[in-house]
Protein backbone atom coordinates (compact mmCIF):
# COMPACT_ATOMS: atom_id res chain seq x y z
CA UNK A 1 0.00 0.00 0.00
CA UNK A 2 2.80 2.40 1.00
CA UNK A 3 4.71 1.57 -2.21
CA UNK A 4 1.66 2.25 -4.37
CA UNK A 5 1.12 5.59 -2.59
CA UNK A 6 4.76 6.56 -3.11
CA UNK A 7 4.51 5.60 -6.79
CA UNK A 8 1.37 7.74 -7.19
CA UNK A 9 3.03 10.71 -5.48
CA UNK A 10 5.91 10.63 -7.94
CA UNK A 11 3.59 10.49 -10.96
CA UNK A 12 2.66 13.28 -13.39
CA UNK A 13 -1.03 12.77 -12.52
CA UNK A 14 -0.29 13.71 -8.92
CA UNK A 15 1.61 16.83 -9.98
CA UNK A 16 -1.26 17.88 -12.27
CA UNK A 17 -3.93 17.31 -9.62
CA UNK A 18 -1.98 19.32 -7.08
CA UNK A 19 -2.50 22.41 -9.24
CA UNK A 20 -6.27 22.30 -8.80
CA UNK A 21 -7.04 24.37 -5.69
CA UNK A 22 -10.10 22.54 -4.42
CA UNK A 23 -8.48 19.21 -5.05
CA UNK A 24 -5.36 20.38 -3.22
CA UNK A 25 -7.37 21.55 -0.26
CA UNK A 26 -9.31 18.27 0.09
CA UNK A 27 -6.19 16.28 -0.52
CA UNK A 28 -4.20 18.01 2.20
CA UNK A 29 -7.11 17.62 4.58
CA UNK A 30 -7.07 13.87 3.97
CA UNK A 31 -3.28 13.69 4.26
CA UNK A 32 -3.34 15.55 7.58
CA UNK A 33 -6.25 13.42 8.80
CA UNK A 34 -4.35 10.27 7.97
CA UNK A 35 -1.21 11.59 9.69
CA UNK A 36 -3.21 12.57 12.75
CA UNK A 37 -5.10 9.37 13.30
CA UNK A 38 -2.64 6.73 12.17
CA UNK A 39 -0.49 5.35 14.95
CA UNK A 40 2.99 6.86 14.54
CA UNK A 41 5.92 4.59 13.68
CA UNK A 42 8.41 4.23 16.52
CA UNK A 43 10.95 7.01 16.51
CA UNK A 44 13.76 4.44 16.66
CA UNK A 45 12.94 3.19 13.16
CA UNK A 46 14.03 6.54 11.65
CA UNK A 47 17.49 6.14 13.18
CA UNK A 48 17.74 2.39 12.56
CA UNK A 49 17.19 2.96 8.85
CA UNK A 50 20.23 5.19 8.57
CA UNK A 51 22.49 7.39 10.59
CA UNK A 52 21.75 11.09 10.20
CA UNK A 53 18.30 10.30 8.70
CA UNK A 54 17.53 13.96 7.93
CA UNK A 55 21.02 14.88 6.66
CA UNK A 56 21.62 17.38 9.44
CA UNK A 57 25.37 17.15 8.94
CA UNK A 58 25.38 17.98 5.23
CA UNK A 59 22.12 19.59 4.05
CA UNK A 60 22.80 23.34 3.61
CA UNK A 61 19.16 24.11 4.49
CA UNK A 62 19.48 22.34 7.83
CA UNK A 63 22.88 23.87 8.53
CA UNK A 64 21.37 27.28 7.86
CA UNK A 65 18.51 26.41 10.23
CA UNK A 66 20.96 25.57 13.02
CA UNK A 67 22.79 28.84 12.38
CA UNK A 68 19.52 30.78 12.57
CA UNK A 69 18.44 28.99 15.75
CA UNK A 70 21.74 29.87 17.37
CA UNK A 71 21.45 33.49 16.21
CA UNK A 72 18.01 33.74 17.86
CA UNK A 73 19.38 32.38 21.12
CA UNK A 74 22.42 34.65 21.15
CA UNK A 75 20.26 37.65 20.20
CA UNK A 76 18.88 37.75 23.75
CA UNK A 77 22.47 38.27 24.92
CA UNK A 78 22.58 35.98 27.90
CA UNK A 79 24.10 32.71 29.01
CA UNK A 80 21.54 30.20 30.12
CA UNK A 81 22.02 28.51 33.46
CA UNK A 82 19.86 25.41 33.15
CA UNK A 83 19.03 24.34 29.59
CA UNK A 84 16.77 21.53 28.42
CA UNK A 85 16.91 20.23 24.87
CA UNK A 86 14.07 17.93 23.90
CA UNK A 87 14.46 15.71 20.83
CA UNK A 88 18.23 15.98 20.40
CA UNK A 89 18.41 13.37 17.58
CA UNK A 90 22.12 12.65 17.13
CA UNK A 91 23.20 15.79 18.97
CA UNK A 92 23.98 18.16 16.09
CA UNK A 93 22.43 21.22 17.76
CA UNK A 94 23.30 19.95 21.25
CA UNK A 95 26.89 20.83 20.42
CA UNK A 96 25.90 24.47 19.96
CA UNK A 97 23.91 24.51 23.20
CA UNK A 98 26.70 23.16 25.39
CA UNK A 99 28.81 26.36 25.51
CA UNK A 100 25.70 28.49 26.11
CA UNK A 101 24.54 26.48 29.12
CA UNK A 102 25.68 26.08 32.70
CA UNK A 103 23.88 22.74 32.89
CA UNK A 104 22.45 20.98 29.86
CA UNK A 105 19.79 18.27 30.14
CA UNK A 106 19.24 16.43 26.86
CA UNK A 107 16.19 14.23 26.29
CA UNK A 108 14.93 12.14 23.41
CA UNK A 109 12.40 9.37 23.01
CA UNK A 110 14.70 7.33 20.78
CA UNK A 111 17.29 5.15 22.52
CA UNK A 112 19.19 4.77 19.23
CA UNK A 113 19.41 8.55 18.79
CA UNK A 114 20.52 9.02 22.39
CA UNK A 115 23.30 6.45 22.08
CA UNK A 116 24.61 8.21 18.96
CA UNK A 117 24.34 11.63 20.58
CA UNK A 118 26.27 10.43 23.62
CA UNK A 119 29.01 8.91 21.44
CA UNK A 120 29.25 12.03 19.28
CA UNK A 121 32.00 13.66 21.35
CA UNK A 122 33.41 13.95 24.86
CA UNK A 123 30.70 15.98 26.52
CA UNK A 124 31.38 18.14 29.56
CA UNK A 125 30.30 16.91 32.99
CA UNK A 126 27.52 19.51 32.87
CA UNK A 127 25.74 17.60 30.06
CA UNK A 128 23.40 14.70 30.84
CA UNK A 129 21.29 12.56 28.54
CA UNK A 130 18.04 10.72 29.26
CA UNK A 131 15.16 9.01 27.56
CA UNK A 132 11.75 10.66 27.91
CA UNK A 133 8.53 10.97 26.00
CA UNK A 134 7.62 14.65 26.00
CA UNK A 135 3.92 13.77 26.01
CA UNK A 136 3.97 11.44 29.01
CA UNK A 137 7.10 11.70 31.15
CA UNK A 138 8.20 14.35 33.64
CA UNK A 139 10.77 16.70 32.06
CA UNK A 140 12.00 18.60 35.09
CA UNK A 141 11.49 22.25 35.97
CA UNK A 142 13.07 25.67 36.51
CA UNK A 143 14.90 25.73 33.18
CA UNK A 144 16.30 29.03 31.90
CA UNK A 145 16.08 27.75 28.34
CA UNK A 146 14.14 24.98 26.65
CA UNK A 147 14.81 24.11 23.00
CA UNK A 148 12.25 22.06 21.14
CA UNK A 149 13.18 21.99 17.45
CA UNK A 150 11.52 19.76 14.91
CA UNK A 151 9.65 17.87 17.63
CA UNK A 152 6.19 19.40 18.04
CA UNK A 153 5.33 18.15 14.55
CA UNK A 154 5.20 14.71 16.13
CA UNK A 155 2.00 15.73 17.95
CA UNK A 156 -0.48 16.31 15.16
CA UNK A 157 -3.59 16.51 17.33
CA UNK A 158 -4.38 20.04 18.45
CA UNK A 159 -5.28 18.97 22.00
CA UNK A 160 -2.08 17.00 22.54
CA UNK A 161 -0.04 19.87 21.20
CA UNK A 162 -1.74 22.39 23.51
CA UNK A 163 -1.06 20.14 26.52
CA UNK A 164 2.60 19.71 25.53
CA UNK A 165 3.02 23.49 25.13
CA UNK A 166 1.55 24.03 28.62
CA UNK A 167 3.97 21.45 29.97
CA UNK A 168 6.94 23.21 28.34
CA UNK A 169 5.86 26.59 29.72
CA UNK A 170 5.43 25.08 33.21
CA UNK A 171 8.96 23.65 33.08
CA UNK A 172 10.49 27.12 32.55
CA UNK A 173 11.72 29.29 35.37
CA UNK A 174 10.08 32.76 35.42
CA UNK A 175 11.84 34.82 32.73
CA UNK A 176 13.15 31.64 31.08
CA UNK A 177 13.20 31.24 27.27
CA UNK A 178 11.56 28.68 25.02
CA UNK A 179 12.78 28.16 21.47
CA UNK A 180 10.22 26.46 19.24
CA UNK A 181 11.19 25.48 15.70
CA UNK A 182 8.80 23.85 13.23
CA UNK A 183 9.21 22.76 9.65
CA UNK A 184 6.83 24.71 7.42
CA UNK A 185 3.92 22.68 6.04
CA UNK A 186 2.32 22.86 2.60
CA UNK A 187 0.31 26.08 2.29
CA UNK A 188 -3.15 24.40 2.22
CA UNK A 189 -2.37 22.71 5.52
CA UNK A 190 -1.09 25.92 7.16
CA UNK A 191 -3.91 28.13 5.89
CA UNK A 192 -6.92 25.85 6.11
CA UNK A 193 -9.81 26.63 8.44
CA UNK A 194 -9.26 23.28 10.12
CA UNK A 195 -5.70 24.06 11.28
CA UNK A 196 -6.62 24.37 15.01
CA UNK A 197 -7.51 20.68 14.96
CA UNK A 198 -4.33 19.65 13.17
CA UNK A 199 -1.77 22.44 13.47
CA UNK A 200 1.18 22.35 11.08
CA UNK A 201 4.22 24.47 10.30
CA UNK A 202 4.00 28.05 11.53
CA UNK A 203 0.61 27.27 13.11
CA UNK A 204 2.47 25.20 15.71
CA UNK A 205 4.42 28.30 16.73
CA UNK A 206 1.27 30.42 16.71
CA UNK A 207 -0.32 27.98 19.12
CA UNK A 208 2.68 28.28 21.43
CA UNK A 209 2.26 32.07 21.27
CA UNK A 210 -1.28 31.66 22.61
CA UNK A 211 0.01 30.16 25.85
CA UNK A 212 -0.81 32.88 28.37
CA UNK A 213 2.42 32.59 30.36
CA UNK A 214 4.61 33.12 27.27
CA UNK A 215 5.39 36.21 25.26
CA UNK A 216 7.18 36.28 21.92
CA UNK A 217 10.66 37.81 22.00
CA UNK A 218 11.98 37.15 18.50
CA UNK A 219 11.25 35.05 15.47
CA UNK A 220 12.73 33.97 12.17
CA UNK A 221 10.42 32.62 9.50
CA UNK A 222 11.73 31.31 6.20
CA UNK A 223 9.99 29.43 3.39
CA UNK A 224 11.04 26.19 5.07
CA UNK A 225 11.18 26.83 8.80
CA UNK A 226 9.50 28.82 11.52
CA UNK A 227 11.47 29.60 14.68
CA UNK A 228 10.17 31.58 17.60
CA UNK A 229 11.77 32.52 20.88
CA UNK A 230 9.35 33.06 23.77
CA UNK A 231 10.01 34.28 27.28
CA UNK A 232 8.01 33.17 30.29
CA UNK A 233 6.35 36.07 32.05
CA UNK A 234 7.77 36.65 35.56
Ligand SMILES: C[S@@+](CC[C@H](N)C(=O)[O-])C[C@H]1O[C@@H](n2cnc3c(N)ncnc32)[C@H](O)[C@@H]1O
Pocket residue numbers: 043044054056086087088089090092093107108109110113132133134135148149150151154
Ligand atom coordinates in the same frame (compact mmCIF):
# COMPACT_ATOMS: atom_id res chain seq x y z
C1 LIG B 1 13.16 15.65 13.42
S1 LIG B 1 14.17 15.31 14.79
C2 LIG B 1 14.72 16.91 15.31
C3 LIG B 1 16.09 16.86 15.93
C4 LIG B 1 16.67 18.16 16.44
N1 LIG B 1 15.91 18.71 17.53
C5 LIG B 1 16.83 19.17 15.35
O1 LIG B 1 16.20 20.22 15.37
O2 LIG B 1 17.61 18.95 14.44
C6 LIG B 1 12.94 14.92 16.02
C7 LIG B 1 13.51 14.29 17.27
O3 LIG B 1 12.47 14.29 18.26
C8 LIG B 1 12.42 13.03 18.89
N2 LIG B 1 11.06 12.82 19.41
C9 LIG B 1 9.96 12.50 18.70
N3 LIG B 1 8.90 12.35 19.49
C10 LIG B 1 9.34 12.60 20.75
C11 LIG B 1 8.71 12.60 22.04
N4 LIG B 1 7.40 12.31 22.17
N5 LIG B 1 9.45 12.90 23.12
C12 LIG B 1 10.78 13.18 22.99
N6 LIG B 1 11.43 13.19 21.80
C13 LIG B 1 10.72 12.90 20.70
C14 LIG B 1 12.85 12.05 17.80
O4 LIG B 1 13.35 10.84 18.34
C15 LIG B 1 13.93 12.84 17.08
O5 LIG B 1 15.19 12.66 17.64
